[in-house]
Amino acid sequence: MSVIVEQLTKRFTTGGTPAVSDVSFHAPSAAITTLLGPSGAGKSTLLRLIAGLELPDSGSVRIEGVDCTHLPVQKRGIGVVFQSYALFKHMTVRQNIAFGLETRKQPRGEIEARVDEMLKLVQLEELGKRYPGQLSGGQRQRVAFARALAIRPKLLLLDEPFGALDSRVRIELREWLQSLHEQTGVTTLLVTHDQEEALEISQHVVVLSDGRVAQAGPPEEIYDRPATPFVASFVGGTSVLHGSVRSGRAEVGTLVVAAPQSAREGEAVQAFVRPHDIKIAKPAHGSNELTTGRVERLKSVGGYVKVLLKLPSGETVTVEVPRAEFDDLGVVEGDHVHADVRMAKVFLGDFAI
Numbered sequence: 540m541s542v543i544v545e546q547l548t549k550r551f552t553t554g555g556t557p558a559v560s561d562v563s564f565h566a567p568s569a570a571i572t573t574l575l576g577p578s579g580a581g582k583s584t585l586l587r588l589i590a591g592l593e594l595p596d597s598g599s600v601r602i603e604g605v606d607c608t609h610l611p612v613q614k615r616g617i618g619v620v621f622q623s624y625a626l627f628k629h630m631t632v633r634q635n636i637a638f639g640l641e642t643r644k645q646p647r648g649e650i651e652a653r654v655d656e657m658l659k660l661v662q663l664e665e666l667g668k669r670y671p672g673q674l675s676g677g678q679r680q681r682v683a684f685a686r687a688l689a690i691r692p693k694l695l696l697l698d699e700p701f702g703a704l705d706s707r708v709r710i711e712l713r714e715w716l717q718s719l720h721e722q723t724g725v726t727t728l729l730v731t732h733d734q735e736e737a738l739e740i741s742q743h744v745v746v747l748s749d750g751r752v753a754q755a756g757p758p759e760e761i762y763d764r765p766a767t768p769f770v771a772s773f774v775g776g777t778s779v780l781h782g783s784v785r786s787g788r789a790e791v792g793t794l795v796v797a798a799p800q801s802a803r804e805g806e807a808v809q810a811f812v813r814p815h816d817i818k819i820a821k822p823a824h825g826s827n828e829l830t831t832g833r834v835e836r837l838k839s840v841g842g843y844v845k846v847l848l849k850l851p852s853g854e855t856v857t858v859e860v861p862r863a864e865f866d867d868l869g870v871v872e873g874d875h876v877h878a879d880v881r882m883a884k885v886f887l888g889d890f891a892i
């Protein structure tokens with residue numbers, strides 16, 4: 540039940556910038572694939588093209604090997620959940636879940652049995668008689684999932700389904716969605732701008748930027764081997780340091796790392812460094828201010844401390860230090876510390892992200 544999108548392009552204005560531009564990717568069967576990107580990257584438009592809610596200018600969408608590019612929404616065998624609760628306010632939870640089955644004119648007994656099954660699946664057995672206005676935001680979204688799944692879709696399309704919920708509920712529902720997916724195994728496409736959500740929930744990630752695919756692959760690959768400076772900066776909360784190639788190595792301030800093979804002497808480089816890939820320590824005896832950074836700001840965030848460090852080059856990096864480790868360091872704002880970059884992703888060139 541995979542989805543194959545080929546060279547999909549959609550413009551909303553003639554001659555204007557495409558919202559989706561020559562996009563091709565493959566969403567594997569029975570997996571959760573996320574469409575990840577910043578606001579305006581074209582995620583929702585792409586999902587709507589796959590759903591049949593928009594028509595492409597060119598390109599194709601195949602679901603389970605069937606070309607659906609010009610099929611109407613109701614013939615595509617999809618279930619959809621949007622960010623805003625699209626439940627019918629005047630219908631009970633049971634009636635909402637039954638809606639799609641009734642429009643398909645299924646026998647009453649079968650409908651009732653399927654609604655019971657769905658209520659159990661989303662753990663809302665007790666709330667079938669309530670109206671949407673009598674539910675919490677998280678419960679309403681679970682009803683929306685039950686309604687989408689009731690029709691036994693081949694494909695589940697989710698557009699920021701937890702976007703309107705507070706962060707605690709969002710994290711709870713992320714875990715809930717993973718276990719729901721384990722039970723149903725329905726091929727799922729999830730739109731999100733939250734890289735943590737994408738890395739945690741999905742088996743496959745398609746990163747979008749300006750309507751194009753920047754990189755597609757398993758979450759570990761996207762995180763560990765970003766293909767472009769955009770992906771490196773968007774995924775993983777990186778800091779960017781500038782330097783140049785010297786004797787075949789990339790020199791970025793006091794940091795010297797391997798340069799890409801095609802590097803030419805003197806060429807500009809950018810190093811993308813993740814906050815937990817920098818280790819800070821009290822400077823060794825004899826270090827001077829040229830090899831140490833100044834602690835500009837400290838911010839405690841739950842289990843770790845965010846340290847904003849100004850390097851001798853004038854560039855700043857963010858470092859995350861586990862709380863216990865930080866307490867042992869005994870560092871305060873204004874101190875000079877030694878910064879050891881354990882890992883960095885280096886790209887040639889001097890681009891603006």
Ligand SMILES: Nc1ncnc2c1ncn2[C@@H]1O[C@H](COP(=O)(O)OP(=O)(O)OP(=O)(O)O)[C@@H](O)[C@H]1O
Pocket residue numbers: 551552557558576577578579580581582583584585732
């Ligand atoms: N119906 C429309 N008419 C005109 N332009 C549109 C329409 N829908 C989307 N766009 C434009 O297409 C581009 C992509 O929008 P889209 O909503 O797909 O991005 P997104 O990645 O989902 O963003 P967000 O995360 O903010 O929802 C944007 O520039 C947007 O303004």
